[in-house]
Amino acid sequence: MSLPHTRGSRPRSNDSPVRTSPRWLLAAVTSTVLALSSVGVTAAHAAPVPTGSGSFTTDQVGPAPEGCGALATDARAFITDDAPGGAVPTNDWWSSLSFKKFNCSMSEPLHAHPLSYKPSPGGMGFSYTQTPTLYGTPGGIGEFHFPYQQDLIIGVEGMNAPVVEVADWSDWTVTPSWTDGTRSMTATIGHGMPFTWFEMEGGDALISGAADLRVWLTDGERVGFSAGGADYVAFAPSGSTWTTGGGTLKSSLAGAGYLSVAVLPTAPGDTDDTRTAYADDYAPYAYAQVVGTRADYAYDEATRNVRTVYSFETVAREGTDRGTVVALYPHQSAYLAGATGDGPSAGAASDRDFVSARGAMTTLVGATSFTTDTPFTGxxxxxxxxxxxxxxxxxxxxxxxxxxxxxxxxxxxxxxxxxxxxxxxxxxxxxxxxxxxxxxxxxxxxxxxxxxxxxxxxxxxxxxxxxxxxxxxxxxxxxxxxxxxxxxxxxxxxxxxxxxxxxxxxxxxxxxxxxxxxxxxxxxxxxxxxxxxxxxxxxxxxxxxxxxxxxxxxxxxxxxxxxxxxxxxxxxxxxxxxxxxxxxxxxxxxxxxxxxxxxxxxxxxxxxxxxxxxxxxxxxxxxxxxxxxxxxxxxxxxxxxxxxxxxxxxxxxxxxxxxxxxxxxxxxxxxxxxxxxxxxxxxxxxxxxxxxxxxxxxxxxxxxxxxxxxxxxxxxxxxxxxxxxxxxxxxxxxxxxxxxxxxxxxxxxxxxxxxxxxxxxxxxxxxxxxxxVTFSDGTVLDVAAGQTAATGAHTFTGGGAPSGTEDPGTPTEPPAPAATVLHLGADGFTTTPGTGVGEIGARVGADAVGDASTGYVVTAENLTGRFGGLRTSFDLGIDAGEGVGNGTRARVSYDLEGDGEWDRVETYGYFATDPLVGFERYTSTNRPIETADGTLGNMDGGSIKLEIWNVLGMSPSTVDFATSTLRVPFGELRVDDGTDPGDGTDPGDGTDPGDGTDPGDGTDPGDGTDPGDGTDPGDGTDPGDGTDPGTDPGDGTDPGDGTEPGDGTDPGTTPGDGTDPGTGTGTTPGAGSGTGTGTTPVSTTPGGSLAVTGVTAPWGVALGAALAAALGGLLLVTRRSTLRPGR
Structure with a gap:
């Protein structure tokens, strides 16, 4: 009889896979549905929480999560008061510690790999099972397990804790906590960690082994022993000693209260000399206590790889070595790209793997981090x-x-x-x-x-x-x-x-x-x-x-x-x-x-x-x-x-x-x-x-x-x-x-x-x-909006453009940009991608704060632009080289009126860099705004400041000029020199001041406000053939080919399209020079510059794709945002 995959047929919360008849399954599901249908719902209603046009409720409209004790009303019932805040993790390998469902005092076995653990009132049980147990029919319905089979238990002598709680967690570690009012203990355990770290108070450390516990190494504070078919070594503080007898090991820990215990990758047939050799390899890292773990990922579009850096935060309880021993799962070792480390082994791979339910675990000794490059296959x-x-x-x-x-x-x-x-x-x-x-x-x-x-x-x-x-x-x-x-x-x-x-x-x-x-x-x-x-x-x-x-x-x-x-x-x-x-x-x-x-x-x-x-x-x-x-x-x-x-x-x-x-x-x-x-x-x-x-x-x-x-x-x-x-x-x-x-x-x-x-x-x-789309073998495939396409052995194009996206037609004028993209360079903001790198000094001052003045800082002044309603965004290439533990922060500040007061200051979350050479992407999306003060509006003679500095770590960093950009939410951004922008925006209604700044495009009303120097015929009849001796009407007819004399006779009425040298001396694209009044929005000639604090940064504003092309890419790229508002 077959059981169709139908509604109600997939309960996932039983304690073992179903191997009974489908008829029984259907009966069980029916009873579950009936039970759920009898759940009552309270009548009190809270107002829905709006999320745009959508909303969710905070009413408890159905069953809530439930478990032991007060969990139904307090998810932190089994979390210590000093544990991390925020929502409690669920669906993890260690969740039965905090989300107690059946064992209401301790937890179920915790399969961390290579070790498994099981708390008890007296301490933490260990199991390193190296042989699987098979259930069911080979080749039929069946299972394999590396079950928890206790080798030993470690605790404080005499401890009898009524409950185990969770004191801390990180990306793949957890720290259970015991106390009976007199004695207390914590144990930090995690995936891929042969070491376990203990903090103990109120008594001696006690290791109770299986009946076959055998000591094969006694060396002061270090003791090596075998129990349950596995080999372990315990490291007490310097000056400690161990006493043995009756299947137990005991130490006062020299009053220091900490202990580490490592499982070794040895097998029952190994000699004691082999066991001692691995104990020696691990010894330099016994006192580098892991206090946190973190994985940071980045997608590389060019290589189509996901680079993930797995980092271990350690505290050296003794000595200076900061590495630890790390066991990698097969999916990690298959794409291992490198590792960083400390101490004698410095992250090198061991010649022995650990056994686990997932297969052999490659071991790195002395690692502080390792990196994988995992392919994304599309x-x-x-x-x-x-x-x-x-x-x-x-x-x-x-x-x-x-x-x-x-x-x-x-x-x-x-x-x-x-x-x-x-x-x-x-x-x-x-x-x-x-x-x-x-x-x-x-x-x-x-x-x-x-x-x-x-x-x-x-x-x-x-x-x-x-x-x-x-x-x-x-x-x-x-x-x-x-x-x-x-x-x-x-x-x-x-x-x-x-x-x-x-x-x-x-x-x-x-x-x-x-x-x-x-x-x-x-x-x-x-x-x-x-x-x-x-x-x-x-x-x-x-x-x-x-x-x-x-x-x-x-x-x-x-x-x-x-x-x-x-x-x-x-x-x-x-x-x-x-x-x-x-x-x-x-x-x-x-x-x-x-x-x-x-x-x-x-x-x-x-x-x-x-x-x-x-x-x-x-x-x-x-x-x-x-x-x-x-x-x-x-x-x-x-x-x-x-x-x-x-x-x-x-x-x-x-x-x-x-x-x-x-x-x-x-x-x-x-x-x-x-x-x-x-x-x-x-x-x-x-x-x-x-x-x-x-x-x-x-x-x-x-x-x-x-x-x-x-x-x-x-x-x-x-x-x-x-x-x-x-x-x-x-x-x-x-x-x-x-x-x-x-x-x-x-x-x-x-x-x-x-x-x-x-x-x-x-x-x-x-x-x-x-x-x-460009493929790695050079094939190029162009895909129209909303379509699916194919080329090569077979070709295809199909699909409609997204409905709701209207064809904008061909605009008669380029749309005004709502944002401006700035590139970074050695001298500040630039018009095009720069070359080289900018220096960011090592962190000075308090962690997470630092001193911004030690970083890369640039301020652009005298700016005018229209606020486009978008958000600031940036994409920075940051490299800390081999520096460990660096964190880089960015801050963007806006002074809208140039009065010296910052009207809007945006401070972004710091970006933790890896200790591998190569630029990582620090963006406003992967590290969004942490704090923001003030509001934005139109800018009139204002300033923009970018600061990039280190707030963590002791090593300098660099910012890559070739790939780093800052997008500011202002269109039509230009230097404000008090003159008409020269972009055709003068209304021609008599309001032009008549000071030579009229763009000369036919909009001057001829009412006496023309500069009156006799040079403008006012009729657009200038031939534009290069013969005008400096009386170009500024209507765009000056060819900019070097025939304009550039002798200072131009009254400054050129159109502001980048062909006029502007104020002061300079070289136009046509290689002339001039000293006219200059009405260009921002000089885009070689040598034109934007006033900035302490540096000179060449840049400009795009007036459209055709103009940018004509000027050889000298104009700054601006565009409308393609991001969803609010994201």
Whole structure:
């Protein structure tokens, strides 16, 4: 009997995968639904919280998160008072410490890798399990685990703490805390950390081992021992001693109260000399206590890599060495780009790996940080209709689209998950209908999407369904009706919300106004912030809730209270969330969101290939599978929460099928092998989810997948799929071939396919402007606004320009710029990218404050410009070289009237640089405004100041002139010298002062205000042939070719287009000189300059693309912003 993947069939909160009959499952789900339906809702209602046109409620409209003790009303019930503020993290490997669900005093085992831990009233238990345990049937339904098997326990002698709490956390560490009123202890543990650090008070340190505890090293404060088949070494403070006996080790720690213990990468068959050698290697780092960890990422468009720097903050309790021992997961070591370190080993790789449930862990000794360059292999909104745009294939697809025309969403859903599935179904239909010019079908689907999203994104007073509610206690946004524990256990938010975000991104292409922050875009951002928010300063939600930064993938359970740790089943729905961020960022011009999505996507792609699809062959012998349906902290399972069917066990990690899931085809041969494995386990071809599995197969063998589809056209579609999309996907992959990752592109929405050695290059443009995509082999693909295109072995163009984006036509005059882009140079602001670097001194003064005067500082004065209503933005290339721990801050100040008082001061969050040579990007998006004082308006004779200085670290930095820019929110920016700007703006109504500053363009009224020097005929009859001896009327007819005498006879009435030398002496493009009064807006001649404090910075203002080209690029680039307002 098969269990369809239907609503209500996926409880994810049980403590083990389901291996019972589907009939039992359905009964259990029915009882759950009945129980939920009986939950009462209070009648008191708070006013909805507006977010543009959208809103959410703060009413508790359904079940709240629940657990032990006071958790229902106090999420910090098991958090110490001195722990970090803000929202409490959930969905982590250590969540059962704080989100206690079953063990209300301690926690479930914490699988950190290479070690696992389990708190008890007497201290912290350790387990380094090196041999897996297999359950179930090899090659059938089964699991493998490296279970917690206690080797030893470390605590304070006599301690009997009634509860363990959480005192601290960072990106991949946590610090549990014990106290019984007399004795207390903390232990800092983390992913990839062989060392554990303890702080103890009230008694001696006590290590209690298994019955086989054996000491093989005693060396003063250091003791090495074996217990439970693993080898450890404990490092007490200098002057300490250890006493041994009865299976225990004890030390007073010389009264210092700290201790570190390391597990060694040795095996039971090693000699004591080998154990001692590794203990010696680790010894220099025993006193460098890890007090914080952090990962910083950046996407490099040119290389299409995501560079992630994993840093360890340490405190040297003794000595000066600051490195530590680090174990890397396979997805990290596969793309290791380098490491920094300290001490004798200085981050060098060890010759021994640690064993873990994820495979061998490469070990770096003495590392302070390490860096990975993980490839981003590209996504698409949808495959191009290479095969289905014409002929019989087109007719077949048209008929399938006709069947969807009336109701593209199809699913009658009310909860967040199944509404999301329905949205996802409609999005696929939008994409293919748009490519094929089936606008009626497309627009019906878009209307359904907009109606559904708008309903969910709007909270009316007292509304309890199709509404999002913010729970301040837990720092979470929950959609109601909820499902699969998304409310009471905070499960699966990334699974659910990814569908909404991707649907919103699709809608944004066709209705950009809907996606504005002032409309419904802000609600999309709320969903992102809840599930995997990337703003570290947002205290309303935890940073990266569902994503395990070090493990490289999401966790599904909010509390993780299972003996095998946390778990995740549908890795592909996690990737759906990441792709949602990419598409939302691209559609709305939000680069920060795009890059966060790319970081999640690339990192998870690497992890999924390793841990779900066994790329390195690390799954244990005897397990009988090269793929799993879910992973656990301690291992993996060929099983799911909701079905024992092979189709669903494997299919759950391939749905939904979208252009954002091309990573599934990174290893085409593996795709075919996995499909065949499913057929073997199933004892035949799939009988459910055929469309999902055939679509997956198409990424490895499109022709075979198409043959399977053609052989069973009446298959039952999976609820989130349509027959139209399945045919489109498979038929086009049969033509395109498989993913070719040897060629990359400089745009995220691009991919290359190869079949029979011939490549097809594809790209999609989700914006309203033309796009040029360049591939790494030199191929160039131009994609019109709103279209998908292909070139190479196959060509294609399809899709309509985004509706709601009107054709502006050809303007008779270039639009006035609303912002001005300034480049940086050795002498200040420049018109074009500079060369060289600017020096930023080492931090002086207090941390996080510093002294701005030690940095790169430039002030431009006497400026006039129109405030365009936009925000300041910058993109700076910063390099600290090999300097460790540097942080660089930027500040932009505006004096609007030149009175010496700064009317607006914007101070931005500091940017922590890595200790690797090479420029990193410090932008106003990755480090937004931290404080802002004052307001902006039009500038009249004012000043702009940029300061870049170090606020952390002891090393100097540099700023790259070639790539660094500052965009200020002023159009028509110019030097204010008291004269008419010379740009044709003099109204000609008699108000021109008659001082020689009239532009001479025919607007002078001839009423006596003309300078009266007899030189202007006032009739525009100057021939403009270079023969005018200095009486050029200034109407643009002076050729600027050097024939103007430049002898000082020009009265200063040239048009201000850059051909006049301006005041003082200088050389025009025609190499003349002159001393006229100069009415140019800003001199753009070589040698023209802008007055700045202490330096001279050449620059100018663009008057249009043609003029800029004519002047050889001397003008400063200005443009209207393409960013969404408020982002």
């Amino acid at each position: 996504v698409l909104p949808e495959l191009p209709a290479i095969a289905t745009a014409e002929g019989d294939a087109n007719a077949r697809l048209d008929a399938l689209l006709d069947a969807e025309a009336a109701d593209p969403m199809s699913i009658d859903a009310d909860d967040t998950y199944w509404t999301g599935k329905a949205l996802g179904r409609a999005v696929r239909i939008v994409e293919i209908a748009d490519q094929l010019d089936r606008t009626a079908v497309r627009d019906t689907a878009l209307a359904q999407i907009e109606e559904t999203l708008t309903d969910w994104f709007t909270a009316d007073p007292g509304e309890t369904e199709q509404v999002f509610a913010y729970n301040e206690n837990w720092g979470t946004l929950v959609g109601f009706p909820a499902s699969y524990g998304s409310d009471k256990e905070l499960n699966d938010h990334h699974f659910h919300y990814g569908y909404y975000i991707l649907a919103a991104a699709t809608l944004a292409r066709f209705d950009p106004q809907w996606a504005e922050d002032e409309a419904y875009g802000a609600m999309v951002d709320e969903l992102i912030a809840d599930a995997n928010g990337f703003d570290r300063d947002d205290t309303r939600y935890p940073y990266m809730r569902d994503f395990d930064i070090y493990a490289g993938h999401d966790w599904a359970s909010g509390h993780g209270s299972f003996v095998n740790g946390n778990n995740q089943e549908s890795s592909s729905e996690g990737q759906n969330f990441a792709n949602g961020l990419i598409q939302w960022g691209l559609a709305t011009g939000d680069t920060e969101t795009r890059d966060a999505g790319i970081y999640l996507y690339a990192t998870q792609s690497a992890a999924i290939q390793q841990y779900w699809f066994d790329e390195a062959g690390a799954m244990p012998d005897g397990f009988g599978h090269s793929t799993v349906g879910m992973i656990w902290g301690s291992g993996g399972a060929y099983a799911t929460w909701f079905s024992a069917e092979a189709e669903m066990i494997q299919g759950i990690n391939t749905l939904p099928i979208t252009g954002g899931h091309l990573y599934l085809g990174l290893r085409p041969d593996d795709v075919v092998e996995n499909f065949d494995e499913m057929v073997t386990v199933n004892r035949g071809n799939p009988t459910v989810w055929q469309d999902i599995l055939w679509s997956y197969l198409a990424l490895g063998d499109g022709d075979r997948a198409l043959a399977e589809l053609d052989g069973d056209r009446e298959y039952p579609a999976e609820e989130g799929e349509s027959r139209a999309h399945t045919y489109h996907w498979i038929a086009n992959l049969a033509t395109l071939g498989t993913l070719d990752t040897t060629v990359t592109a400089d745009h995220p929405n691009a991919a290359v396919f190869v079949k029979d050695g011939a490549r097809t290059y594809t790209a999609a443009n989700v914006t309203g402007e033309a796009l040029r």
